[in-house]
Amino acid sequence: MTESSKPILYSYFRSSCSWRVRIALALKSIDYETIPVNLIKDQGQQFSEEFQALNPMKQVPTLKIDGITISQSLAIIEFLEETRPTPRLLPKDPKKRAQVRMISDTIASGIQPLQNLSVLKQVGQENQLAWAQKVIHTGFDALEQILRSTAGKYCVGDEVSMADLCLVPQVANAERFKVDLTPYPTISRINKTLLALEAFQVSHPCRQPDTPPELRA
Amino acid sequence: IALALKSIDYETIPVNLIKDQGQQFSEEFQALNPMKQVPTLKIDGITISQSLAIIEFLEETRPTPRLLPKDPKKRAQVRMISDTIASGIQPLQNLSVLKQVGQENQLAWAQKVIHTGFDALEQILRSTAGKYCVGDEVSMADLCLVPQVANAERFKVDLTPYPTISRINKTLLALEAFQVSHPCRQPDTPPELRA
Secondary structure, X not given: OOOOOOOEEEEOOOOHHHHHHHHHHXXXXXXXXXXXXXXXXXXXXXXXXXXXXXXXXXXXXXXXXOOEEEEOHHHHHHHHHHHOXXXXXXXXXXXXXXXXXXXXXXHHOOOHHHHOHHHHHHHOHHHHHHHHHHHHHHHHHHHHHHHHHHEOOOOOEOOOXXXXXXXXXXXXXXXXXXXXXXXXXXXXXXXXXXXXXXXXXXXXXHHOOOOOHHHOO | OHHHHOOOOOOOOXXXXXXXXXXXXXXXXXXXXXXXXXXXEEEOOEEEEOHHHHHHHHHHHOOOOOOOOOOHHHHHHHHHHHHHHHOOOHHHHOHHHHHHHOHHHHHHHHHHHHHHHHHHHHHHHHHHEOOOOOEOOOOHHHHHHHHHHHHHHHOOOOOOOOHHHHHHHHHHHXXXXXXXXXXXXXXXXXXXXXX
């Protein structure tokens, strides 16, 4: 019995969580196949019986790799880090690793889930924009403070880390919800620096197999 | 639970999330954790927030007993389950979100969030669990499960549809580390809730 030769990523072009994993795969030069899961079409393809069997949380991203299926973007990234260790996405020093994880979790637990599609559906269409903006402002107020003590060129010091993989997609979310980024100069600077890197460009929502033509780069 | 399992002696500074309009909003605490949330841990000269970041730091610096398996595939399962709870369920029903949805909607909102998450978790655990969430060793996933079940109970979520979650929760609650760390035995437990 053979394992799949190429990893398979279930992804939606605009999903910030999927983008985190796409960046990791690009940085580590891991070739993979994309199976798009449209979160809007067909009442949300994430709700299909087929996809639900792969990921009972009915969310993207999900990655099939090395004969297993993993969901949750940070769990996927940590697995990639442990099995394909170069280039590294977490520093060597445990204290710096803690900073990387703290920033990643601030975004992946403290901001993004509160403004994801299913929560926005629950708050109702007329409240969605205000809700998302409030959630992102609260999170970015904190993140800006945190980054002022951890950041060098990137979120933690001068090496790209898992924290940076979380930051850029969250800034894109902020822009989509018309959040004013003027109060967040550190976030903005780091975001701009990262977007110039190839891995952040090839993985960008505007360059995915499922990017709609009108949004394609 | 992690501190107890690793026999790390520590001092507690309580932060009452309700009293004084929420002590987490004090200038003093905000300087420690700009997210204005608990937990925050001061250790080895640094200050770390975010529970899983703290636990992973403890694991890397005090590696025994282990809270993550050796095998990367099993570690991925532990992290996936932990993140399902710590990103996929708990934040959606935490205090600040419940404040936003308004008092009359809070219970229904919390129940819905927990049901959706537990529906998924029950499925996931049926393929990963042994005695505990992942196989037969206590892991970070178990540290996330028990407190989330307590949240479910507080919001009167019916746990009948979740036999695997219930079984594992019961097994874990019998362990000393889960007992000494229990909300009913803390320095700031109100007298009427104390064990």
